[in-house]
Amino acid sequence: MSLVPAFELGLWNAWIFVLLGLLVGPVVGSLIDKEAMKKAHVRPPYSKTEEITERVFTLLWIASMVYSIFLPLKLGTAWFYVGLPICFLALVMNLMAGVAFATTALDEPVTKGVYRISRHPADFGGFLLYVGIGIACASWIFLLCAVLWISLFHIVLPTEERFCLEKYGDAYREYMNRTPRWIGMPKSGAK
Numbered sequence: 001m002s003l004v005p006a007f008e009l010g011l012w013n014a015w016i017f018v019l020l021g022l023l024v025g026p027v028v029g030s031l032i033d034k035e036a037m038k039k040a041h042v043r044p045p046y047s048k049t050e051e052i053t054e055r056v057f058t059l060l061w062i063a064s065m066v067y068s069i070f071l072p073l074k075l076g077t078a079w080f081y082v083g084l085p086i087c088f089l090a091l092v093m094n095l096m097a098g099v100a101f102a103t104t105a106l107d108e109p110v111t112k113g114v115y116r117i118s119r120h121p122a123d124f125g126g127f128l129l130y131v132g133i134g135i136a137c138a139s140w141i142f143l144l145c146a147v148l149w150i151s152l153f154h155i156v157l158p159t160e161e162r163f164c165l166e167k168y169g170d171a172y173r174e175y176m177n178r179t180p181r182w183i184g185m186p187k188s189g190a191k
Contacts, residue, residue: 015065025097049155094125109171117180161176
C-alpha cells in the first residue's frame with residue numbers, strides 16, 4: 001500500500017465492485033416485490049446534526065464512487081486475493097438483505113434472514129464492501145472511507161431505530177433486545 005494512491009482510468013478498477021454493491025440488493029429486492037422495497041427508502045425525521053451527518057455521508061459516498069473509477073484493482077497480488085472474498089461476502093450480505101426486505105410484509109419489521117444476526121446488515125455490508133475494495137486495491141483512502149462510513153452511521157442509526165420503534169412498537173423492541181446492531185458486536189441493551 002503506497003502513500004500516494006494509483007490514479008488511472010481502466011476497465012479493471014474498483015468501480016466494478018461499487019456498481020455491484022449499488023445494484024445487487026435493491027435490484028433483486030425490487031424484482032421480488034416493488035412495494036416492499038419502498039419500505040427500504042422511508043427516511044425518518046433527522047435532527048440538524050443527523051441531517052449534516054447524512055449530507056457528509058452522501059458527499060463521501062459520491063466522492064468514493066468517482067474515485068473508484070480511477071482506482072485500479074491489484075490483480076494477481078495478495079492484496080487482491082484477500083480483498084476479493086471480503087467484497088463477495090459484502091455483496092451476498094446485501095443480496096440477502098434485499099430479499100429479506102422484499103419478502104417481509106409492509107406492516108412488520110424486517111427480522112428474518114441476515115436481519116437475524118444484525119439490525120443493519122445492508123449498512124454493514126456497505127462497510128465490508130469498502131474494506132474489501134480498499135484491500136483489493138491496496139488503497140488506504142478506501143479503508144479510511146470505510147472507517148468514516150461506519151462512524152457516520154453510528155450518528156444516524158439511533159434515529160432510524162427510534163423511527164422503527166414508533167412504527168412497529170413492541171415487535172421492534174423485542175427484535176432490538178435479541179439482535180445486535182452490528183454482526184459480532186454485543187447487543188445495544190435497548191429497553
